[in-house]
Amino acid sequence: MLEIKNLSVEVKGKPILDGLNLAVKTGEVAAIMGPNGSGKSTLSYVVAGKPDYEVTAGEVLLDGENLLALEPEARAARGVFLAFQYPTEIPGVATMTFLKAALNAQRRAQGQADLTTPDFMRAARGAAQSLKIDFDMLKRPLNVGFSGGEKKRMEILQMALLAPRLCVLDETDSGLDIDALRIVADGVNALRDPQRSFLVITHYQRLLEYVRPDVVHVMARGRIVKSGGPELALELERNGYRDYTSEAA
């Protein structure tokens, strides 16, 4: 589904990604692990199309289509979803209003009619229930005054509602206590589907105990340096990232 070939990216002239290659198959859950500063978040932003990330070489293809040529909102309409590490607050905009606007914008881009308010409410209520989110929280301004756990749960709720094809989770486990982590992981697992792929970016192995990946990639110095099965995550947990960072080249 996702194919990244020889991708190099700079931010303000500083190289972050350096000839990165990665393929994620349809229906696959791929974990990306790596030390701080290895470029994990940059990878997620480039896939989603954040401005200020300059691609100096390489390609990013979604089902063969060149994602880099598309605006962020067009990528979203193609089914790319990014669960942010630090979800942004939008004061005065009720979460519900935001969700409905986003959902309908995507539906329009896909040539579908807007969802009626009752249909939307039903969908939102269902998603909130499964993530143990109090429905009243959707009436509050988006992410304003939410705890870290609430913000992350809200990201997963959006993911459930928007039903993307490629879900990128950027350190969704950071700042979560064990209960919140379980809820988030259950939410992700419920969305696993043969037609949907996941790119789970994380620093720790902990999340992967709950969301079991099909493959694990290790990222260091802006590229994938090792790939393997779930056992690779455990090995990293034991040995740390030493082997990948200390390379004094």
Added chain:
Amino acid sequence: MAAVQETVDRVRSIEVDAYKYGFVTDIESEKAPKGLSEDTVRFISAKKGEPQWLLDWRLDAYRRWLTMETPRWARVDYPEIDFQDLYYFSAPRSSPAPKSLDEVDPELLRTYAKLGIPLVEQRILAGVERSTVAVDAVFDSVSVATTFKAELAKAGVIFSSFSEAARDHGELVRQHLGSVVPPTDNFYATLNSAVFSDGSFVYVPPGVRCPMELSTYFRINERNTGQFERTLIVADKGAYVSYLEGCTAPRRDENQLHAAVVELVAHEDAEIKYSTVQNWYPGDAQGKGGIYNFVTKRGDCRGARAKISWTQVETGSAITWKYPSCILRGDSSRGEFYSIAISNGRQQVDSGTKMIHLGKNTTSRIISKGIAAGRSQNTYRGQVSAHRLATGARNFTNCDSLLIGDACGAHTVPYIEAKNSSAVFEHEATTSKISEDQLFYCLQRGLSGEEATALIVNGFVRDVLQHLPMEFAVEAQKLIAISLEGSVG
């Protein structure tokens, strides 16, 4: 105006902008000769068949105006206005004033239909539709139609054009005219007092709750014509009225002057709610053309427990200079000001309010949301004062500015003055920017840049929008989205 030639001569390359009310109605008009003199004042007064006292009142104002100078303290910049290069009166040729809607020139009715203003009351009276709004439509210098007058008269409410009121309800007008904004008040108010053309007059008798929303719709059509309307609203003891004004103008290359005066009088226990959706032509992206909006609006809470509330959504005009104010004279009276001022392109806004606490236990509340985009400058200027006898005066002010892009400016200039030690004044102010992170977050969820901006801005102004009458809140929300089109790169 000197400004006229200057702007015409400026760069000719105009890009088509988003202003959708920029059309001109092709209608024959009757104008006063160009320029301003005592004769102009007499001409206008005679055209309207005014009583002698009103002509004298105008002439006094005119003589006073000759001695005055243009105010220069506002943070706005524009070329000198040549007051002799303007027409002060323009009326559609079909006058004298039509007696009923059937006599109104169909071209005018079409104009208002195009603007989305319902002037046709027959269908509604026949029970086909239900309306809760009565409209007075002012086209250039005259009122062309007032709907639902008969309905309102049943409740004892007078709602008519100012000219009509000066003839038919002379005493009421004479008693209140200039009692809130005296003819000597300021340069533009004095000019207005001399040459005001038309506007609305409302009187709600004691204890009456006006059965529908009242609305005046102002349209400037004629070239080089100043619009000087005058609105006077009187709510007698215990009365209630909600009033809304809307304004548009054709798109023209030269600047046009609009200098209105609005006076509100709320007697004991009365309440006036005054809402404005101001959408005068703002000029194009290069700052060419647009309305100069120099307006004096003031309400007097004359009796105890009177309440006046101003709500405004300001999106238009090249230059806005207006400070809807409340004089809190009656004990326990209350003033409110809710404002959304949006500037884009080269627009300049210097706007705010004054809350003058004179009576005991008077309270006021100011919520101002300024949004600056493009290369515009947006200033909030407000005064809150408590006089010596205003024991227990309270004010709460919250004034937020939102910047879109990095070529615009937002400024806050509050004046706070308390001469009574028991006064409690609170002032909160914030300035923020729509952040790249907020925008990207929205884009990532599939919203376009413009949808995202509109959503964030609507969140920002929500506290104010909810004070608008329902029908207009929706309109205002759309207007906000339109005025910010093209503001994200």
